Amino acid sequence: xxxxxxxxxxxxxxxxxxxxxxxxxxxxxxxxxxxxxxxxxxxxxxxxxxxxxxxxxxxxxxxxxxxxxxxxxxxxxxxxxxxxxxxxxxxxxxxxxxxx
Amino acid sequence: xxxxxxxxxxxxxxxxxxxxxxxxxxxxxxxxxxxxxxxxxxxxxxxxxxxxxxxxxxxxxxxxxxxxxxxxxxxxxxxxxxxxxxxxxxxxxxxxxxxxxxxxxxxxxxxxxxxxxxxxxxxxxxxxxxxxxxxxxxxxxxxxxxxxxxxxxxxxxxxxxxxxxxxxxxxxxxxxxxxxxxxxxxxxxxxxxxxxxxxxxxxxxxx
Numbered sequence: 012x013x014x015x016x017x018x019x020x021x022x023x024x025x026x027x028x029x030x031x032x033x034x035x036x037x038x039x040x041x042x043x044x045x046x047x048x049x050x051x052x053x054x055x056x057x058x059x060x061x062x063x064x065x066x067x068x069x070x071x072x073x074x075x076x077x078x079x080x081x082x083x084x085x086x087x088x089x090x091x092x093x094x095x096x097x098x099x100x101x102x103x104x105x106x107x108x109x110x111x
Numbered sequence: 112x113x114x115x116x117x118x119x120x121x122x123x124x125x126x127x128x129x130x131x132x133x134x135x136x137x138x139x140x141x142x143x144x145x146x147x148x149x150x151x152x153x154x155x156x157x158x159x160x161x162x163x164x165x166x167x168x169x170x171x172x173x174x175x176x177x178x179x180x181x182x183x184x185x186x187x188x189x190x191x192x193x194x195x196x197x198x199x200x201x202x203x204x205x206x207x208x209x210x211x212x213x214x215x216x217x218x219x220x221x222x223x224x225x226x227x228x229x230x231x232x233x234x235x236x237x238x239x240x241x242x243x244x245x246x247x248x249x250x251x252x253x254x255x256x257x258x259x260x261x262x263x264x265x266x267x268x269x270x271x272x273x274x275x276x277x278x279x280x281x282x283x284x285x286x287x288x289x290x291x292x293x294x295x296x297x298x299x300x301x302x303x304x305x306x307x308x309x310x311x312x313x314x315x316x317x318x
Contacts, residue, residue, distance in 0.1 A: 024191055031187040038179050038311075042172065045316035057312035065305045072190045072301045079128065082135055089139040093146045100150055104157055 030071040037064050127291040134295040138302045141265075145306050148258050152313060155250050162247020167317035170255070174225050175315035178218050179307065185214035186304040189273070189297040199287045201280060208277050211300070215270045222263050226256075255314055262310060265303045272296045 041060040049056060070076040075083060156163045192207035233240030234252055241249055276296045279285040285293045 024194060027187055027190045027194065031183060034183045035180060038176065038183065041312055041316065042176050045172070045312070053317070057316055058309075061309050061312055064308045068186060068301050068305050068308070072186055072304075073298055078131075081132065085132075085135050085139060089142055093143065096146075097150050097153065100154060101157070104154055 026071065030067050034064055034067055037067075125289070125291075127294075130291045130295065131298075134298050138298060141302060142306075145258070145261070148254070148261070149309065149313075152254050152258070155247070155254065156313075159245075159247025159250060162245045163251050164317050166244075166248040166251035166255075167314060170315050171225060171228075172315050174221050175311050178221050179311050181214045181218045181221075182304045182307050185211040185218075186301050188214070189300050193290060193293055193297055196280065196285065196290050196293060197287050201287075205277055205280055208273055208280070211273055212270055212277075215266055215273075215300075219263060219266060222259065258310060259314070262303070262306055265306070269296075269300045269303050272299055 037060050041057055044056055044060075045053070069086070075086070188207040188211045192204045192211070195201075195204035195207060229235070229252070230238070234244075235241075235256075236253075244252075273296050276285060276293045279292060
């Protein structure tokens with residue numbers, strides 16, 4: 012059972028460095044974009060880039076891509092709970108306490 | 112039964128997959144802990160969009176960017192360190208972890224100067240500058256201190272965790288075929304990195 016995780020071929024140094032370069036590149040893009048006035052799109056683009064970056068970290072640095080699918084299930088359930096709570100919160104903010 | 116069972120015969124029972132699952136479950140509770148704060152942030156930003164913009168202008172984007180690069184690079188070196196240990200390059204693996212500790216330490220030093228500058232300007236709970244700020248700005252700085260503070264606490268814990276791994280590798284307790292504890296330390300460190308990936312644009316890059 013446990014040897015599964017060990018016999019797996021882990022990615023080489025090169026792939027890790029490539030992922031790191033991608034992460035640094037995305038950081039540069041997100042900082043550069045913050046200088047422009049994208050109006051309503053500012054938050055959306057910043058979050059989209061942050062999501063891509065975290066996918067790179069989880070899939071490659073944290074090995075989720077090559078690990079047992081059970082970890083993807085764990086993460087999916089966690090994110091699903093988070094999304095449900097944030098959607099319900101915003102329903103509340105928009106319709107129950109319209110402050111503006 | 113299987114190879115590993117015979118190899119480990121006479122040693123303590125080891126279940127790497129179980130260990131990793133436990134670590135992931137813990138990490139996801141951490142994610143929800145920060146998730147709750149992100150929801151709080153999102154709600155207040157929705158209510159005080161303009162005030163948040165004004166307050167965020169006063170955060171130093173350069174320090175934020177440098178810290179982002181530091182954490183990303185330290186994540187890389189942790190990942191590389193595990194790969195190095197698997198290839199029996201023990202010394203290289205230790206050096207990579209030491210680099211991680213230095214980068215994490217540098218992150219904290221930057222954070223210290225950043226917080227000191229804000230506190231120096233009278234921005235802290237009941238500080239002299241707080242009376243001149245709008246409600247939204249006060250909330251922004253409150254969230255800034257709590258969220259980056261809790262994150263910095265996680266950086267400190269991660270550094271101690273990695274420090275133990277250096278000792279374990281040097282003592283031969285973590286080896287090329289037995290490195291789950293190092294892997295778990297790495298997972299924790301990457302999570303700390305991911306949280307910063309979201310904190311950075313949300314606090315430093317609002318314009």
